Amino acid sequence: MRNFLIFVILLVSYSVIYAQEPSGKAILQRIDENYSSENRRAVSTMVIKGRRGTRTLQSESWIQGMEKSFTEYLLPAREKGTKMLKLGDELWIYSPSTDRTIKIAGHMLRQSLMGSDVSYEDYMEDPKLSNMYDSKLIGEEKIGDRDCYILELVAIKKNVAYYSRKMWVDKERYLSLKEHRFAKSGKLLKTLVINEVFKIGKRWYPKKMTFKDALKKGSGTEFIIDSIEFNVKIPEHIFSKASLRR
């Protein structure tokens, strides 16, 4: 009888603990909530650590939902005035030195964005993960002093850039602190490490992160969010090709 009671208590405790663990899908939705907004405006710095030294670029971006974004480079002087416009799955880049707008398509999308570890394709990606992946909670681990869930994501849509991902998600802030992106074959392609986060309103957002092409040598590219505003008013003309030359 005593053994049966212990078994029942253990079973109930396990069920309670298990019931408290959110599902992979729920975690993913919480992550999306952190990132998604109707629109946002951000000033960010990109530090590209290459074999020949380090380059720092600063840009200002206006992002409307998932479909539209406009970026203007502010620094260094050589890149100042370079603009990028994303409309759906199309991308244009304007270079002030040549005074030309070119459409980035085909193989050019695979090339690195300003020499960083991020490709134009990465830049174009739909960031709403729950739309694209089925997720499974596969464990827990500490990243630094933060308790994290480990999520395994497998694509549910065919046109997803990375077939699977592994994410270490902060249990409290629902922000992925580390991420591995894999090819269909299971080969690791990209890694993302969030080094610093900050709270803006009710949401937690990455402040400093390092993006690295796992197949390439180098220390990766660091992104720093200098300032960000959510749900701001962005004039519609910003997302037009005419604004590239303005």
Place this chain on the structure above:
Amino acid sequence: MLILKLAYRNLIGAGLRTWLKVAVLSITYVLIIWHYGFFTGMLKQGTRAMIKDEIAGGQYWHKNYDPYDPISLDESHSVIPSELEALIKNKQATPILIRQSSIYPEGRVQSVLLKGIEPEQKVLEIPTSQLNVDENVLPILIGRRMANRNSLEVGDYLTIRWRDVNGTFDAIDGKIVAIMSTQVPNIDFRQLWVPVKDLQKMTGLENEATIIIVGQNLFNLPDVANWDFKDHDFLLKDINEMVKSKRVSASIMYLTLLFLSILAIFDTQILSIFRRRKEIGILMALGMTRLEIILLFTFEGALNGVLAIGVAAIYGVPLIYFTATKGFPLPEITEQYGFAIARRLFPSYTFGVVSVTILIIMLTVTIVSYIPTRRIAKLKPTEALKGKIS
């Protein structure tokens, strides 16, 4: 005959002056013939190499395929048309699937074309049979230029990253099983050759191709909907145009040389007529007609061209024979010019080129020799005897 003998004697009698003109003219002969031979050889070798390694008897291109537009490449594929299946089965045609991909030699990212080809194909003379390996690995065949540029060797593994038909990334480590030596950079620079079945599987494009290359000497090739047949005239247009433009630019050099030679002859003719006024008067007094005297002077000038043929033959024939049989090495930089060119070039001299060159130079020299002699027609024998020229 007398005029000819006299002209020859006068010419030889002029000594060094004659031999200087002859020397310059002979260099012109040799240079023109050598240059034409050089470019004809270049065109012949390039064409032969392209037919052997790249275009065979012609190619069917998918309607969207444009080798100069990488943007359209993603859309340039479809199922191998049934009309060409029999040719493919009989090894008279081979399908090629072309996709964009990235490789990471020494940790650097590089965009390359991934080309799928049947290892058993007999249409092109590239060593695709080496793609038949027993190992459970993606075999890769690359060209020597590609290998040198990226310090790759047989046995090296290369990480390839590509997108499948839906746009999802995939990556695999392939093994370089062979490095081919080809004169054709179009099948070498930034390209990896892999078995077509593997590439079709990797990209989810089962039984699809971008181009279909047909064997040589095939006639009555079918018209295929959505596929355009490109014949030799089209596929060799670039190399033909390139050699044509090179010929034009090179001709500036030997036209300058020819101009200098004829200027020397023209000058000598004018001087001769001036200095030999009395001689002209005596010849007239002895009964020579004006026409005969004009002929004498014209022959003298034209004989420079004849003598130059002899002199050019003395040193030009061995030189031309030597370069035609042994060829000559080209600097490594020529490999980066982007057209089919061998490391050792064998000029090709034809009877046509030699005879046309001789004809053009002889005609030019004769005309140039004749023009100053027209003044003789106006000469009065009495004035000529006195040394006057009107």
